[in-house]
Amino acid sequence: MTWAEIAATSLENEHVLLRPVRPEDRASLHAIAMDSEIWRYFVTRIETDADFDAFFDVAIADQQAGRRVVYHITDKRTGRAAGSMSFGNMAENDGRLEIGWSWLGRDFQGKGVNRWASS
Numbered sequence: 001m002t003w004a005e006i007a008a009t010s011l012e013n014e015h016v017l018l019r020p021v022r023p024e025d026r027a028s029l030h031a032i033a034m035d036s037e038i039w040r041y042f043v044t045r046i047e048t049d050a051d052f053d054a055f056f057d058v059a060i061a062d063q064q065a066g067r068r069v070v071y072h073i074t075d076k077r078t079g080r081a082a083g084s085m086s087f088g089n090m091a092e093n094d095g096r097l098e099i100g101w102s103w104l105g106r107d108f109q110g111k112g113v114n115r116w117a118s119s
């Protein structure tokens with residue numbers, strides 16, 4: 001079983017549920033992503049619907065190609081989409097991957113969601 005296959009499962013604890021992002025997550029993540037403050041320190045800027053669509057489409061394509069597993073984060077306290085994070089730049093032959101590409105809606109920042117999602 002490849003890393004991409006192993007990582008493409010749901011992960012959860014008492015606070016958050018992470019599951020691989022699906023095309024039908026576009027609307028819930030779009031609603032969060034249109035807050036420009038989220039992208040202040042991120043390498044990507046999402047300012048328009050087209051920016052978000054390109055960003056989301058790359059995430060889905062990367063996941064389908066096995067380069068990255070993109071997680072949809074659900075805050076279990078509220079039941080709402082909180083944002084996303086990824087296992088990326090997966091180089092299984094080298095035994096290397098990166099954990100990151102994390103972004104959260106403003107309502108979920110500073111509440112422990114990122115810590116719970118990455119632990």
